[in-house]
Amino acid sequence: DAVAKPLMLDQHEIQLGASLGIAFYPEDAQDRATLLKHAEIAMYAAKDDGRGAFRYFRQNMMDTVMQRLAIEGELRKGIEAGELVLYYQPKIDLATDQVTAVEALIRWNHPVRGLVSPREFIPVAEESDLIVAIGDWVLAEAVRQLAEWQRQDVALKIAVNVTARQLERGDLARRIGGLLAEYGVAARFLGVEVTESQVMSDTDRTVAVLHELRAMGVPIA
16 A cells, blocks of 8 residues: 555656565475565466455465466477467458458467467466567468468458567567568558557557558558
């Protein structure tokens, strides 16, 4: 509560938030490094529960962390092994009953578990550098699919969700432009979808990237 009180900084009112993780010696650990690690795990549990809270370390939190680490390791190998796949959800014009576009939805075709929902692996990827590799792969695969459809005289547009990390890097327009040029696809066929939270995380840089994409002719939602 004390941390959450507004502060004045150069005539600007700033409001902070805190999430606390608590671990006890000797019940939760007998050495300093492990104690800090367990406190950090509890802190992330507080963040996952909505932030602005505190949580005590529990062993089941450790189990969750180990599960996430296992998913991250398998996902890293899965990306290298080509286990990611895109499914295309149709967008239908209700006036004509025609499919006019599709949205690219990623799935992980796990060799043992079968198709894994992005709800399970995308949050893990976002906590590591894997989300960058996944985002780049999705863009490349979507543009490749567009080129394949156009060779078959199928004039569909594909909408792709981009991640906050892709926007933060600032080179998204260059990467998309390179892919479109490589496959010979017109920019109007590849739509980019972003969420409000992504736009607001780094407004100036994000707006600059979106202006670049719009100038190229890439539709933005």
